[in-house]
Amino acid sequence: MIDDFDDALALANGPGRAGAAAEGPAGEAAGAPAPGPRRPTGRAAHETPGWEAARATAYRAARPLPPRRLPLDLALGHTLAAPLTALTDLPAFDTAAMDGWAVAGPGPWRLTGGQVLAGGPAAVPLTDGEAVPIATGARTPEGTTAVLRSEDGKVAEGQLHGPGMQPGANVRPRGQECRTGAELLPARTPLTPAALGLAAAAGYDQLTVRPRPRAEVLVLGDELLFRGLPQEGRIRDALGPMTAPWLAALGAQPLVTRRLGDDAEALREAIATSRADLIVTTGSTARGPVDHLRAILAELGAELLIGGVAVRPGHPMLLAELPGGVPLIGLPGNPLAAVSALLTLAEPLLCGLADRPAPAExxxxxxxxxxxxxxxxxxxxxxxxxxxxxxxxxxxxxxxxxxxxxxxxxxxxxxxxxxxxxxxxxxxxxxx
CATH class of the missing domain: 2.40.340.10 (MoeA, C-terminal, domain IV)
Incomplete structure (x- = not known):
């Protein structure tokens, strides 16, 4: 889950959003995937949409990334591209729910010798009046009617004594959790650690997923310092250290953070050669003498989907689509304004790229x-x-x-x- 505020919202409408830690590029295909169809935005770029309309436009503008198959150990934080169905019954056989004795019929029971362990070979079948020690998770022998808990039984002179039990007591029957073919999780479900555990239990080694969108951050502004104290009219860069982690928490896989200053040619080259699924810039969204972003987007033939939003702070934020289909989000340079833009545009856009439902309100x-x-x-x-x-x-x-x-x-x-x-x-x- 993305934040601890979730537990305190008594009026919450729907599940929280799953946050995910950034991971390395292992297992990812090189290069940007071919773009899919974009959802129509239904709004002209020259308009200044309201906050809710801007979030809806950002979600609809995203092209869901093509599915790919990943091993379970690389699938955390990605999104199921198809329903997760059980490849086996769970459990796959009758198992002991706790340590004790597998018993057949009413007691007292005579012990047959040996013991039944989890993962061990099949035990000799039991007949009425017999019992054998068994461990939690072990497959119950044929003929077992119940499992007597270790704390409830007592062995004396080769016989096991204990209270009477209903048939099936302390036994997890085959298929108790699900039968083969049952849908365990729907498509578009974010893969959490628990979901990966469920997939493993259900027999999966790999999963077909919508990958986490790869994001590149471009930090703009000659006034920024990247170490030490503010001095000589220059200030510390606050957005560079926080933007990539914030994108990761919203579901992206940050690739790199580049610091470009106010170099227009460097910005043009960085945008034109990026191999990310999403480019995020900080600063340069206004129309000052060194704010080059909008002009460069026009030169590159980008489509400006949102040129500003009726929200404070952050109204100069923008959303554009580059000719190859890659979206670019421009964050204003003021820190809280940049956060406003991340939650207004980046959050719904990342949901759309991953083919997840729009953020719950x-x-x-x-x-x-x-x-x-x-x-x-x-x-x-x-x-x-x-x-x-x-x-x-x-x-x-x-x-x-x-x-x-x-x-x-x-x-x-x-x-x-x-x-x-x-x-x-x-x-x-x-x-x-």
Whole structure:
């Protein structure tokens, strides 16, 4: 799950989104996969969509990545491209649910000698009045009517004594969990550690998946320092260290973070030669003297799908599609504005690339009134101290990270603001 705020949302509408750690490129095919059909966006790029419309456009604009087969140890965080069906009954045979004795008929029972261990050979069949020691998970001998727990039995003079038991007691019958061919998980399910364990138990060595979209981050701006203290009018780069991990938490596989300054030719070359499924830039989304991104996208023949969003902070964010079908998201340079763009555009786009359902909407009640923008949606960092409640945090200006570093979600404040007690949508933040 992507954040610990999930447990505190009493009004949550649907399951949380699964976060996944970044993994290396082992097992991945080189080069960008051939693009599939894009979902129609239904909106002209020159319009400035509202926040909800922008998220819907980003989701519809994604071309789902082609499926590929991966071994189980490389499938974590990817998405099932087809339903997971059982290749065997689970369990595949009757097994002991705990340590004790496999018994046949009513007691007392005479011990036959030997013992039955998990993974061991088939035991000699039992007849009425017989018992044999058995370990948890071991296949029960033919003729077994129940398993007597070790703490309930007592052996005296070669006989086992214990209470009477119903037939089948402490036995996991064959097919108790599922029968061969049963659907265990539907297509479009994110592969969590538990899902991989289920796939292994069901007999799989490989899975057909929609891969995690590979993302490349391009950090722009000559004013940025990458080590040491701010000095001589230059500031530390805050977006480079956080953007790739944030994309990973949203379901991407970050490939590289490049620092390009305000070099227009370097930016053009980086975009034109990228082999990622998604390019994310930081800064240069406005129209200042060294903001080259929009001009370069036009030179490259990119289609501008979203040129700005009616949201604060982050309204200059953009979404474009390059001629080869690869999407590019432009994050504004202010930190909180960049986070706003990640959750507004990158989250739904990554869901679309992986062919997952659009992000589920969640709600919480505000503990205090929040001032709104007259016409635009506001995204406000909030903490959660009580179940289902969201409290705005301080230090939440567009250029600040202090507030969001202490927050667990962004509250979606509609134009005009929201009163205390109002239920508002919330966007969970990565916890790791």
């Amino acid at each position: 969640r709600h919480a009640r505000l503990t205090s009134a929040v001032r709104g923008h007259p016409t635009d949606t506001r995204l406000v960092p909030v903490s959660c101290r009580e179940l289902g409640e969201a409290s705005p945090v301080t230090y939440a200006g567009p250029a600040m990270l202090r507030g969001i570093a202490a927050a667990c979600a962004l509250a979606v404040i509609p134009p005009g603001g929201a009163e205390a007690g109002a239920a508002v949508a919330v966007l969970g933040l990565p916890a790791t």
